[in-house]
Amino acid sequence: MVHMRIVVPAHQAEHVLDLLEHTPSAVNVIFLERAARKPEGDVILCDIPREYTSILVSDLRELDIDTEGSIAIEHIDSAISSIAAQAESEAEGHPGDAVVWEEVETRTSENTELNGVFLAFMALACMIAAVGIFLDSPILIVGAMIVGPEFGPIAGLCVALVQRRRDVARRSLRALVIGFPVGITAAFFFAHTIDITGLTPANFTVSDHPLTGFISDPDAFSFIVAFLAGVAGVLSLTSAKSGALIGVLVSVTTIPAAANIGVAAAYSEWGEWGGAMLQLALNLTAIVLAGVATLYVQRVAYVRRRHAHLHDVAREAAGLPLGRSRNVGGAAYGKPPPEAPR
Numbered sequence: 001m002v003h004m005r006i007v008v009p010a011h012q013a014e015h016v017l018d019l020l021e022h023t024p025s026a027v028n029v030i031f032l033e034r035a036a037r038k039p040e041g042d043v044i045l046c047d048i049p050r051e052y053t054s055i056l057v058s059d060l061r062e063l064d065i066d067t068e069g070s071i072a073i074e075h076i077d078s079a080i081s082s083i084a085a086q087a088e089s090e091a092e093g094h095p096g097d098a099v100v101w102e103e104v105e106t107r108t109s110e111n112t113e114l115n116g117v118f119l120a121f122m123a124l125a126c127m128i129a130a131v132g133i134f135l136d137s138p139i140l141i142v143g144a145m146i147v148g149p150e151f152g153p154i155a156g157l158c159v160a161l162v163q164r165r166r167d168v169a170r171r172s173l174r175a176l177v178i179g180f181p182v183g184i185t186a187a188f189f190f191a192h193t194i195d196i197t198g199l200t201p202a203n204f205t206v207s208d209h210p211l212t213g214f215i216s217d218p219d220a221f222s223f224i225v226a227f228l229a230g231v232a233g234v235l236s237l238t239s240a241k242s243g244a245l246i247g248v249l250v251s252v253t254t255i256p257a258a259a260n261i262g263v264a265a266a267y268s269e270w271g272e273w274g275g276a277m278l279q280l281a282l283n284l285t286a287i288v289l290a291g292v293a294t295l296y297v298q299r300v301a302y303v304r305r306r307h308a309h310l311h312d313v314a315r316e317a318a319g320l321p322l323g324r325s326r327n328v329g330g331a332a333y334g335k336p337p338p339e340a341p342r
Contacts, residue, residue: 006071008041052091108160145252157288183262215257218279230252
């Protein structure tokens with residue numbers, strides 16, 4: 001179940017209450033008259049199944065609640081109520097398969113920000129991977145994969161392409177276009193420092209590290225693994241199973257490949273450099289293709305449910321038109337959220 005806190009202007013409160021009261025899957029509806037001060041208005045609380053969240057939010061946006069008031073969404077860890085269980089059974093679909101698109105937008109918007117912390121993690125991850133290359137240590141390579149923050153803007157780019165959000169696409173590309181060169185440069189200077197200080201392991205050669213050679217030797221399986229990891233990553237982002245994201249990060253060699261580009265350049269091993277560049281490009285392409293395809297399928301399923309909901313009698317009770325949305329493009333998502341000032 002999901003808990004919603006809705007701040008509504010007084011003239012819209014009855015419409016929202018009618019919408020919730022005529023929705024079988026909405027329970028624990030609480031009305032607090034004139035309880036809100038900033039913005040001024042009434043406060044309405046309710047619990048709804050996860051799979052109904054985005055549909056309800058789209059209706060609320062048609063009532064302009066997102067511009068005249070506010071909508072907050074929180075997850076409920078435990079709901080001990082037979083009424084709540086009945087409400088969940090009224091909602092179409094399974095909670096584990098449901099996508100709360102507003103949640104996805106928030107997650108990706110947060111993870112696409114280019115800031116000092118993001119760049120620091122990119123640099124640290126690439127330097128850890130560089131040590132893994134020097135020592136031919138798969139454990140350090142895996143550690144670098146986990147530390148790397150690159151999946152956030154990659155996922156943000158996928159969401160932006162599916163939802164046609166130019167602002168998110170720009171931020172995601174900016175983070176990737178700047179972040180990877182920063183990581184590669186950090187690995188280059190780190191490797192160069194190791195070389196000039198004489199700390200290079202005696203048996204190390206850039207082109208011969210058998211346990212970690214896969215990061216610069218792309219093949220068909222590199223693309224397949226990256227594609228499958230991209231699907232899993234998007235599913236972990238859009239579902240409640242976010243713990244699966246760690247496995248995704250370990251599956252994709254974007255950070256190790258970026259680090260190997262820097263190490264190979266430091267030692268002027270251009271054949272190894274080219275292989276690492278190809279590996280990085282292959283992985284990024286596969287992840288984006290998989291992410292876009294996965295999100296598109298999920299979007300199509302949601303749009304069908306949203307179109308069916310447009311004929312729900314609860315909309316008529318709330319004063320919303322049946323069979324169509326008030327907002328242009330609202331059949332899928334409602335109005336797009338306003339871009340935050342930057």
